Amino acid sequence: MSMTTAPAEDPTKLAEFESRLNAGETIEPKDWMPEKYRKQLIRMMSQHAHSEIVGMLPEGNWITRAPSLRRKMVLLAKVQDEAGHGLYIYCGTETLNVSREELVDQLLTGKAKYSSIFNYPTLTWADIGVIGWFVDGAAIVNQTMLAKTSYGPYARAMIRICKEENFHKRQGYEICSVLSNGTPAQKAMVQDAVNRWWWPSLMMFGPSDAASPNSAELMRWRVKKETNDALRQRFVNLTIPQALAINLTVPDPGLRYDAETENWEFGAIDWSEFQQVIAGNGPCNRERLAARRKAHDDGAWVREAAEAHAARQAAKAQSSAA
Amino acid sequence: MSDTQWPLWEVFTQEGEGAPHEHAGSVHATDAEHAIQNARDVYARRGKVVSLWVVPTESISASSPGDAGPLFDPGSDKAYRHPQFYKSPRGVKIF
Numbered sequence: 441m442s443m444t445t446a447p448a449e450d451p452t453k454l455a456e457f458e459s460r461l462n463a464g465e466t467i468e469p470k471d472w473m474p475e476k477y478r479k480q481l482i483r484m485m486s487q488h489a490h491s492e493i494v495g496m497l498p499e500g501n502w503i504t505r506a507p508s509l510r511r512k513m514v515l516l517a518k519v520q521d522e523a524g525h526g527l528y529i530y531c532g533t534e535t536l537n538v539s540r541e542e543l544v545d546q547l548l549t550g551k552a553k554y555s556s557i558f559n560y561p562t563l564t565w566a567d568i569g570v571i572g573w574f575v576d577g578a579a580i581v582n583q584t585m586l587a588k589t590s591y592g593p594y595a596r597a598m599i600r601i602c603k604e605e606n607f608h609k610r611q612g613y614e615i616c617s618v619l620s621n622g623t624p625a626q627k628a629m630v631q632d633a634v635n636r637w638w639w640p641s642l643m644m645f646g647p648s649d650a651a652s653p654n655s656a657e658l659m660r661w662r663v664k665k666e667t668n669d670a671l672r673q674r675f676v677n678l679t680i681p682q683a684l685a686i687n688l689t690v691p692d693p694g695l696r697y698d699a700e701t702e703n704w705e706f707g708a709i710d711w712s713e714f715q716q717v718i719a720g721n722g723p724c725n726r727e728r729l730a731a732r733r734k735a736h737d738d739g740a741w742v743r744e745a746a747e748a749h750a751a752r753q754a755a756k757a758q759s760s761a762a
Numbered sequence: 763m764s765d766t767q768w769p770l771w772e773v774f775t776q777e778g779e780g781a782p783h784e785h786a787g788s789v790h791a792t793d794a795e796h797a798i799q800n801a802r803d804v805y806a807r808r809g810k811v812v813s814l815w816v817v818p819t820e821s822i823s824a825s826s827p828g829d830a831g832p833l834f835d836p837g838s839d840k841a842y843r844h845p846q847f848y849k850s851p852r853g854v855k856i857f
Contacts, residue, residue: 471827520807527804531788534770540790541767597787604808747768750792
């Protein structure tokens with residue numbers, strides 16, 4: 441544990457900070473905080489914001505091919521929400537004295553990470569259903585915990601996001617339910633999507649606590665209140681009954697209900713796949729970053745035009761005042 | 763890479779007639795009009811918001827956490843500013 445506090449911190453201030461955390465107080469931007477706390481939050485919040493932004497890509501892929509106007513409207517609204525959620529978290533991160541420009545730059549140069557789940561492709565329409573159900577479902581479990589995180593701006597962004605994200609999960613589960621009750625081909629399509637997304641969704645909670653380098657410190661500072669494994673188990677317990685209710689199975693022969701712990705016990709996760717995707721070798725890593733860079737570059741003229749317009753408006757206002 | 767570092771604006775939203783404007787977050791924008799448009803897209807997608815304020819972040823002055831003790835102290839030891847401080851005869855309905 442001696443590694444967790446930088447030696448340069450003032451011990452009195454550090455003790456005061458930790459006693460505030462122990463008392464359940466919220467840390468606000470102008471409060472004193474250890475450099476390590478600030479750095480961990482910047483890392484975690486910016487990864488979270490990047491994930492919202494990159495997460496628009498696999499779903500955006502299906503907007504023009506949504507099977508009905510209703511589904512298209514819903515998907516547009518969901519993808520727009522993800523953009524908004526990214527911006528909520530970027531603005532929260534900026535309160536830690538880092539500029540959004542810097543954060544976006546870290547994403548575009550490949551220096552920053554985002555959730556590995558978005559490096560998997562969306563092959564069929566059923567993937568859109570399963571993303572809403574599993575990926576947003578997992579995100580809600582994680583974000584519900586983060587709504588009580590010790591850093592005020594992050595907690596407030598999470599509360600805002602949780603309120604909006606419930607529809608994301610509902611619409612996904614509705615798509616899966618309709619397909620599962622549809623033709624044999626539709627049923628097979630949604631089962632295939634479930635098979636492909638199940639394990640990557642479990643990996644979204646991050647490495648097992650024993651292997652998670654940041655977990656202990658994040659918990660001590662109440663950035664996180666629960667372990668990766670506890671959150672993962674909660675997600676599985678919530679999701680399996682939902683799958684059973686619409687006659688879908690998850691691809692885990694080891695899955696069984698433990699009546700004593702009331703947990704759905706699941707098989708071992710293949711962490712080598714996770715490490716491969718994190719290292720940049722997932723099915724879509726390069727494609728996602730290339731798409732983000734292209735969107736950023738193609739939007740340059742809009743940013744320039746907005747600046748030119750503002751400059752002209754300001755000049756006009758000045759000359760009419762003179 | 764020239765990017766998105768337009769000035770920062772704090773956004774306040776009023777969720778319903780008669781409600782107070784509350785801090786929602788911030789946006790980057792070139793000017794006030796642009797800030798209101800961005801704030802609409804980011805903080806008012808659900809139709810509850812009836813009014814928006816945007817304020818340049820640099821225009822906000824805030825009390826500092828270190829001064830919180832002495833600054834708010836005068837308010838904390840005046841129990842007589844609360845109705846519970848006063849006794850009234852049993853059975854009398856005051857309000």
